[in-house]
Each structure stands twice: as structure tokens, then as C-alpha cells.
Amino acid sequence: MEFFLITLLNSLSYGLLLFMLSSGLTLIFSMMGVLNFAHASFYMLGAYFAYQTGLVVGFWPALFLAPLLVGIVGAVTERYGLRKVHQFGHVAELLFTFGLAYVIEEIVHIIWGRAPVDYRIPESLDFTLFTLYNTQYPAYRAFMMIVSVGMLISLFLVLTKTRIGMIVQASLTHPHMVQALGHNVPRVFMLVFAGGCALAGLAGVLGGNLFITEPGMAFAVGSIVFVVVVLGGMGSLVGAFIASLLIGAIQTFSVALDLSFIDLMTALGVTIDPDSGWYGGLSITISQTAPVLPYLLMVLMLIVRPRGLMGTRES
Amino acid sequence: MNDMFNKGRLVLWSFVALIFVVLPFIFSGGFSLSMLSQMGIMIIFVLSYNMLLGQTGLLSFGHAVYFGLGAFMTAHAINFVEAGTLGLPISLMPLIGGLTGLCFGLLLGFVTTRRPGTPFAMISLGIAEMVAASALMFTTFFGGEGGIVTNRTAGGAVWGVSYGPQIQVYYLIAVWCFLSMVLMFAITRTPLGRIANAVRDNPERAQFVGYNPTRVRWLMMSLAGFFAGIGGALATINYEIITAEALGLMASGNVVLMAFIGGIGQFWGPMIGAVLVTLLQSALSNFTQAWLLYFGLLFLLIILYSPGGISNLISIHVPVWRAGLIKKLLPSYGYALLTGFVTLLGVVGGIEMLYRGTLFGGINDGTTWVIAALLICVGGFFLKRAIGSVRRVWEDMSPDLARWV
Numbered sequence: 001m002e003f004f005l006i007t008l009l010n011s012l013s014y015g016l017l018l019f020m021l022s023s024g025l026t027l028i029f030s031m032m033g034v035l036n037f038a039h040a041s042f043y044m045l046g047a048y049f050a051y052q053t054g055l056v057v058g059f060w061p062a063l064f065l066a067p068l069l070v071g072i073v074g075a076v077t078e079r080y081g082l083r084k085v086h087q088f089g090h091v092a093e094l095l096f097t098f099g100l101a102y103v104i105e106e107i108v109h110i111i112w113g114r115a116p117v118d119y120r121i122p123e124s125l126d127f128t129l130f131t132l133y134n135t136q137y138p139a140y141r142a143f144m145m146i147v148s149v150g151m152l153i154s155l156f157l158v159l160t161k162t163r164i165g166m167i168v169q170a171s172l173t174h175p176h177m178v179q180a181l182g183h184n185v186p187r188v189f190m191l192v193f194a195g196g197c198a199l200a201g202l203a204g205v206l207g208g209n210l211f212i213t214e215p216g217m218a219f220a221v222g223s224i225v226f227v228v229v230v231l232g233g234m235g236s237l238v239g240a241f242i243a244s245l246l247i248g249a250i251q252t253f254s255v256a257l258d259l260s261f262i263d264l265m266t267a268l269g270v271t272i273d274p275d276s277g278w279y280g281g282l283s284i285t286i287s288q289t290a291p292v293l294p295y296l297l298m299v300l301m302l303i304v305r306p307r308g309l310m311g312t313r314e315s
Numbered sequence: 316m317n318d319m320f321n322k323g324r325l326v327l328w329s330f331v332a333l334i335f336v337v338l339p340f341i342f343s344g345g346f347s348l349s350m351l352s353q354m355g356i357m358i359i360f361v362l363s364y365n366m367l368l369g370q371t372g373l374l375s376f377g378h379a380v381y382f383g384l385g386a387f388m389t390a391h392a393i394n395f396v397e398a399g400t401l402g403l404p405i406s407l408m409p410l411i412g413g414l415t416g417l418c419f420g421l422l423l424g425f426v427t428t429r430r431p432g433t434p435f436a437m438i439s440l441g442i443a444e445m446v447a448a449s450a451l452m453f454t455t456f457f458g459g460e461g462g463i464v465t466n467r468t469a470g471g472a473v474w475g476v477s478y479g480p481q482i483q484v485y486y487l488i489a490v491w492c493f494l495s496m497v498l499m500f501a502i503t504r505t506p507l508g509r510i511a512n513a514v515r516d517n518p519e520r521a522q523f524v525g526y527n528p529t530r531v532r533w534l535m536m537s538l539a540g541f542f543a544g545i546g547g548a549l550a551t552i553n554y555e556i557i558t559a560e561a562l563g564l565m566a567s568g569n570v571v572l573m574a575f576i577g578g579i580g581q582f583w584g585p586m587i588g589a590v591l592v593t594l595l596q597s598a599l600s601n602f603t604q605a606w607l608l609y610f611g612l613l614f615l616l617i618i619l620y621s622p623g624g625i626s627n628l629i630s631i632h633v634p635v636w637r638a639g640l641i642k643k644l645l646p647s648y649g650y651a652l653l654t655g656f657v658t659l660l661g662v663v664g665g666i667e668m669l670y671r672g673t674l675f676g677g678i679n680d681g682t683t684w685v686i687a688a689l690l691i692c693v694g695g696f697f698l699k700r701a702i703g704s705v706r707r708v709w710e711d712m713s714p715d716l717a718r719w720v
Contacts, residue, residue, distance in 0.1 A: 029433075094374065094433065095618050099611050223444045230437050299442065
């Protein structure tokens with residue numbers, strides 16, 4: 001029970017972090033039709049910016065400054081990069097972000113070096129929030145959850161209740177009509193792209209010190225975010241939300257479970273000869289399969305339901 | 316198939332074969348020989364990738380999976396030969412790799428080719444991650460971190476060819492590379508290749524004509540897997556070691572870069588990319604740590620300004636050449652090259668200075684920075700004007716060119 005509750009809480013905070021990443025990706029995708037390959041790179045930039053600005057002004061201002069800076073980088077990327085390649089089609093846009101991911105990683109190498117930087121949880125949040133049975137639950141994880149949920153609620157409110165949110169939503173489906181009504185649709189696009197990048201940056205600020213801030217962090221999280229988006233259904237925010245929590249749970253639980261097929265057989269009263277050829281394959285534990293599980297889930301989903309959990313169209 | 320064997324094409328292919336034969340006599344050093352071998356492998360790999368991307372319109376970020384799996388299966392097959400349980404000459408090992416690639420192409424392609432476009436790109440990435448993660452899980456087959464080591468001289472010499480010396484391996488690669496090139500070109504001329512183009516351009520119409528786009532994509536994917544597997548097998552024979560890196564995301568990304576830098580519009584475009592990228596990789600990585608950055612920047616420049624790649628740049632000049640107007644272009648090109656070179660010098664200088672000491676708390680000698688900044692500013696200013704003049708000359712020529720296109 002103790003294990004279950006703690007792991008559940010951990011998976012929840014991880015899942016919410018994933019959703020912060022995938023929501024930005026989904027917004028950008030459903031609006032501009034661009035799959036942003038560099039999305040995880042913006043997540044990485046968020047962590048590094050928070051580290052660097054945090055050195056000067058401390059963690060709390062950095063929490064706001066870093067996503068803002070990432071948003072500005074995103075806006076510049078859209079204005080001077082993506083908008084230029086837009087005329088060549090979606091594949092060119094996708095490839096542009098793909099190349100950008102390389103360049104951002106190398107720039108991070110140049111500025112901060114290849115080794116991880118010492119980006120730490122602030123002291124004011126570095127305490128135990130409560131003790132469940134015998135396990136201490138860190139306050140920072142709870143803080144992360146609060147920020148994510150707060151962020152998501154405000155995103156939801158902005159999108160549905162404000163004027164600018166209405167324009168964004170209208171531009172999603174009827175860009176030409178919105179343009180005809182006198183709104184600057186390209187600027188809306190830029191805003192959405194910057195906003196999505198800022199969300200990824202915020203996730204980086206929160207995740208960078210909990211996990212580790214190093215140049216490889218973008219690649220590590222990038223493909224998981226894609227799995228989330230495919231699983232949830234491309235372009236669906238609700239789907240992305242469910243898939244994020246699901247993937248968060250799967251990854252957190254499977255890493256912690258040190259059971260193998262052999263254990264199951266032993267529990268059922270069947271013994272397997274350690275010398276037999278099958279032993280090696282059967283003795284793989286669930287925690288060893290952890291890195292594969294999200295992708296396996298994605299493949300299964302594609303076979304059973306190609307449009308994903310909440311997707312509305314096939315392609 | 317008729318135009319496949321017309322006279323001009325026959326001459327062209329003989330010329331290509333001749334190049335393969337002659338190259339090691341010109342570049343006979345050990346380093347250049349191993350580089351030529353690597354280029355041959357990469358040419359097969361990138362052409363097989365272009366069967367997907369250029370001909371069927373499937374942007375895959377996981378093509379190294381088929382290359383890598385073919386390579387691993389070949390490594391095991393060679394080890395079986397050495398143990399005496401399999402009797403197959405090394406020269407035919409690429410078939411093992413190819414068949415492995417074909418099988419996995421059929422298997423994975425069945426799942427992935429259901430949806431084209433962006434979903435396909437993401438799914439191929441997911442599949443690649445899955446295979447790469449499993450590679451570290453199943454250590455008996457993939458050898459874990461250390462990979463699988465083989466011995467290409469296994470099975471002894473056949474007709475005096477032992478594959479001990481590198482030159483013999485080069486010719487093995489050359490033969491398979493040539494065969495694959497011819498076959499892949501031939502496929503573009505078959506009904507399947509033509510329908511693949513139709514599926515790329517307008518799947519809906521292809522469907523109305525009575526073809527199943529999913530099946531066409533699946534077939535092309537399997538065939539591309541076959542050729543990628545051949546490349547993988549040759550890589551195993553060449554390096555005598557294969558690690559999980561070969562099927563990782565970096566390898567998959569690399570082939571995307573090659574294909575686009577070369578240009579996917581022409582059959583021969585990706586080959587330019589393979590040769591150039593291999594050359595730059597080995598040459599640049601000796602000089603600078605930042606070579607990946609230069610690569611990324613080159614790639615971005617090509618996507619931004621010449622989405623057709625280098626081959627497109629070449630082919631738009633063919634009509635100019637025919638019309639005899641190339642002389643008109645040369646002065647403005649020279650101007651652009653000169654200013655471009657100055658700008659490049661500044662950019663490279665700046666990047667290298669940044670790399671030598673990391674930005675915060677690194678070297679800080681003012682004068683070198685000023686020089687670099689000056690080069691970028693002055694070079695960039697004149698480069699912009701040079702590009703303008705190139706554009707003007709092109710516009711002036713366009714009425715004369717219309718007859719030659």
C-alpha cells in the first residue's frame with residue numbers, strides 16, 4: 001500500500017509534467033499543423049535558462065523569467081524560421097524544427113558544456129512535506145503538481161473565456177475567416193508557437209532540477225512526448241492529458257517493479273530450469289522492460305485504434 | 316523497362332561502374348580506402364531511405380532500424396560460419412542482411428504505413444526508440460554495450476578472396492553498392508515505383524484509380540528495408556563490430572540529414588549527400604568538436620533557402636548551361652562566394668572561440684572577438700547585396716531560359 005501510494009503520487013507529478021510538454025506540442029500541432037521536433041529542446045532551454053537566471057536573481061523570479069525567455073526564443077523561431085519555410089509545406093517545417101533540435105543541443109554544449117549543470121531545488125522548497133508510512137514525500141514534487149495544475153487551469157480559462165482565446169480557437173478551424181474579420185492570423189500563430197514553447201520552458205524549469213539538467217535531456221524526453229501525443233490522438237488536448245497520466249504511471253510503476261515472468265511461474269508452482277534456453281528471456285524483469293513499454297503501448301494502440309484515444313481523424 | 320537499357324543510360328551506368336573500379340587507384344591510402352568503403356555503405360543506405368522519402372513521400376525517422384537489424388543478423392551469421400554451423404561465403408552475407416531488413420520492413424511496415432504524413436514520422440520515431448531500447452534489453456542478441464564482434468575472414472578464402480585486406484572489402488562493397496543502385500533505379504521505373512510516386516503526390520486519386528495506398532507504402536517500406544539491410548550487412552563486414560548505436564536515433568537522424576543535404580528530388584541527389592556528409596564527418600571531426608553544429612546549420616540553411624538540396628541547385632543550372640548563359644552568372648556568383656567566404660570565416664571563428672572556452676568564464680581576448688564580429692557584419696552586409704545581384708541576373712535571364720527548360 002505504501003509503495004502503491006507513493007508511486008502513484010510520483011507518477012501523477014511526472015504525468016502532469018509530461019502534459020505540460022505535450023499540451024504545448026498539441027496546441028502548436030492542431031493550430032499550425034507543424035509537429036515541433038524541437039519541442040523537447042525548448043524544455044531543455046527552460047531548464048538551462050532557469051539555472052542561469054537563477055544564479056543571478058534566485059529561483060522564484062527565474063520561474064517566471066525562464067519560460068518568458070523561452071517564449072521569446074520560440075517567437076523568433078516562428079517569425080524568422082518557420083514562417084519562411086511555411087511556403088515549402090509541412091515536411092519542410094517539420095525538418096526545420098528537426099534541424100533546430102540539433103543546433104539547440106550544440107549551442108547548449110557551447111554555452112554550458114557537456115557535463116550536467118548544478119541546477120538545484122531551491123532551499124525554501126527542499127523539505128519533507130509529509131511522511132506516508134515510512135516514506136518521506138518531498139515538498140518540491142507537490143509544488144510541481146500545484147504549478148502544473150494551476151498552469152493548466154489558467155490555460156483552459158485563457159483558451160475558453162478570453163477574447164484572445166476565442167481568436168486562437170477560431171484561427172484553429174477557420175484561419176481565413178478570422179483573417180477576413182481583421183485579425184492578424186500570422187501574429188496569432190506566432191503567439192501560439194511562443195506560448196507552446198513557454199509551456200515547454202516552464203516544464204523544463206520544474207523538471208530540470210528534479211531530474212538532471214544536461215544536454216541529453218531533450219533527446220531523453222522528446223520521443224516520450226511524441227508517444228503521448230500519438231497515444232492521445234494528434235491534436236486532442238484531452239487525449240494528451242489522459243495519455244500523459246497513463247504514460248507517467250506506466251513509466252513510474254514499471255521502473256519500480258522488480259518482478260519477472262519467472263517469479264510469476266514460481267508463484268504458480270512451476271519451476272523453470274535455470275539452464276534451459278528460455279531462462280534468459282523469461283528472467284527479464286518488468287523494470288528492465290520499462291524503457292520499451294511506452295513504445296510498445298503506442299504500437300498496440302496503432303494496431304487497435306490508429307487515431308489514438310481521443311483523436312477524431314485517421315490522419 | 317525499355318528506357319532503362321537505352322544507350323545513354325547504359326553509357327552512364329558503365330561510367331559509374333568505372334568510377335567504382337578506378338577510385339581506389341586514385342585514393343589508395345588506408346584512410347581514404349576506409350572512407351570510400353564507408354561512402355559506399357552510406358550510399359546504399361541513403362538511397363534506400365530515399366525510396367521511402369523521395370519516391371513514396373514517407374518521412375521516416377527510424378530507418379536505421381532496418382540497417383541495424385540487418386547488421387546484427389549478419390554478425391551472427393558470420394559467427395555461425397566461423398563456428399562451422401553455416402556454410403555461406405562472406406560475399407553473399409549482404410543477402411542475409413537484406414532479407415532481415417525485408418522481414419522487419421514487412422513486419423513493422425504493416426503497423427506504421429497505415430497513416431502517411433506527420434503521424435508516420437512520429438510513429439517511425441517511436442518504433443526506432445522501441446527497437447533501440449530493446450537492444451539494451453536483449454543482451455544475448457545485441458551484445459549489450461559492447462556489441463557483437465565478428466571476423467570477416469571466417470570461412471576461409473573463396474577463389475583467393477579472404478577479405479583480410481581492406482581493398483577486397485572495398486570491392487565487395489562496390490559490387491553490392493553498384494548492384495543496389497541499379498536495382499533501386501530500376502524499381503523507380505516499374506509500375507510499383509510509378510504508383511508510389513502517385514501515392515506520394517495524391518493518395519486519394521491513386522485510390523480512385525484502384526490502388527491501395529497503404530499497400531503500396533507497405534511494399535515500398537519493405538523494399539527499402541531490404542536495401543537498408545544490405546547496407547547494414549556491409550557495415551558489419553567492414554567494421555567487424557556492430558553495436559546498438561547502429562540502430563539508434565542518431566543513425567536514423569543522420570540519414571535524414573544526408574538525404575536532404577543531397578536533395579530528394581533526383582535519384583542521384585541523396586548520393587551527393589552521402590558522399591559529402593561522410594567526407595565532412597571524418598574530416599571535420601578531426602578539427603573541431605563543433606562539427607555537429609556546422610551540420611545542423613548547413614541543414615537549416617538548405618531547408619530555408621534551397622529545399623531541393625544540392626542536387627536541385629545543380630539541376631537548375633543545366634538549362635542555363637545549355638542556353639550558354641552561364642557566363643552571365645559568373646561575376647555575381649564570384650561576388651557572392653567571396654562575401655560568403657568572409658562571413659563564414661567570421662561565423663566559424665566566433666563558434667570556435669566559444670567552443671574553446673565555454674562562454675561563462677572562458678577566454679576573453681577582445682581583439683579576436685572584434686575581428687570575428689567585423690567579418691560577420693561586413694561580410695554579411697555585402698553578402699546580402701551579392702545575393703540581390705544574383706537574383707537580378709536570374710530574373711534578367713528568365714525570358715531567355717524559358718525556351719531551354
